Structures are given as C-alpha cells and as structure tokens.
Amino acid sequence: MIPRAKRLYYVIGFVILFGVEAAIAMHLKGGFIRSYLGDLLAVILIYTLIMSCSRLSVKTGLVLTASIALLVELLQxxxxxxxxxxxxxxxxxxxxxxxxxxxxxxxYALGMLVVYGLERVKG
Incomplete structure (x- = not known):
C-alpha cells in the first residue's frame, strides 16, 4: 500500500503528463512523438492516475494499467x-x-518498463 504522502508524487506526475499529452494531441498531427512517444506516455499517465487515486501496490497498479492499455488497443x-x-x-x-x-x-510495454524502472529506483 502506498502512504498518502507519497501519492502526491503520482498526482504531480499525472498533472504534468496530462499537460504534455494534451499539447501533443492539440499541436501534433503525426510523426514519432504523436504516434509512439504519446503511447508510451499514455501508459505512464494511466498508471499515475491509478496510483494517485488508490492505495494499490505497485504490482497491482502495473497489472491494472497494462489491462487498460490492452483493452483500449483491442477496442481499436x-x-x-x-x-x-x-x-x-x-x-x-x-x-x-x-x-x-x-x-x-x-x-505500451516500453512505458510499463519505464514505470517499473522508476518504481524500483524510487523504491
């Protein structure tokens, strides 16, 4: 479980990533950043939202995030x-x-690896 004080980092990360994702969506019509980096960041954005709103373990948060990303891709x-x-x-x-x-x-998988790596370092 994540202590309430540590969830502030997830909230800050979410707000920053949401701004970056919104800027990418509004200003870029294609290319590497919109097509690939945006997907990598989207997974991290979902993870930070989940972790900022819950008391899930890192492992459970990663599994839930991966499930959501996979569901979105299947809907596509x-x-x-x-x-x-x-x-x-x-x-x-x-x-x-x-x-x-x-x-x-x-x-999405690379984004999950980035999250896992950051959680291990922060850990």
Whole structure:
C-alpha cells in the first residue's frame, strides 16, 4: 500500500503528463512523438492516475494499467469509434485512438518498463 504522502508524487506526475499529452494531441498531427512517444506516455499517465487515486501496490497498479492499455488497443481492433457520430466520434477517436497497431502494444510495454524502472529506483 502506498502512504498518502507519497501519492502526491503520482498526482504531480499525472498533472504534468496530462499537460504534455494534451499539447501533443492539440499541436501534433503525426510523426514519432504523436504516434509512439504519446503511447508510451499514455501508459505512464494511466498508471499515475491509478496510483494517485488508490492505495494499490505497485504490482497491482502495473497489472491494472497494462489491462487498460490492452483493452483500449483491442477496442481499436474492433473499431469502436464506428458507433459514434459527430463530435462524439472525434472525442472517442482522441480517447481510444483510430486503429490497431502492434507498435502501439510495443510502446505500451516500453512505458510499463519505464514505470517499473522508476518504481524500483524510487523504491
């Protein structure tokens, strides 16, 4: 379990990463940063949100984060956004992405390794 005082670090990390992800989404239309670095950071963003709002262990937080990332990618595989219209479709595309990619799964895995490494160092 994570003491309440240590959760502040997760909150700060979440706020910073959310700002970075929002800037990437608003200002970049493609390329390495939007396509790959954004996915890596998205996994870390999800992890910091989970850990800032819960008292889960690091291991449980990592498993939950990986599960969410995998679910999002599977939803892209079935093209969940096809069921939305207009503005809702734009929001769904921004949240869930637009297409399945094995490279996204690789970036999620790398993001999880970054989190694991940071937790070990912080540890």
């Amino acid at each position: 595989l079935i093209d969940l956004t096809q069921f939305f219209e207009g503005t809702y479709k734009q929001v769904a595309t921004l949240v869930f992405g637009s297409h399945f990619s094995w490279l996204d799964l690789l970036m």
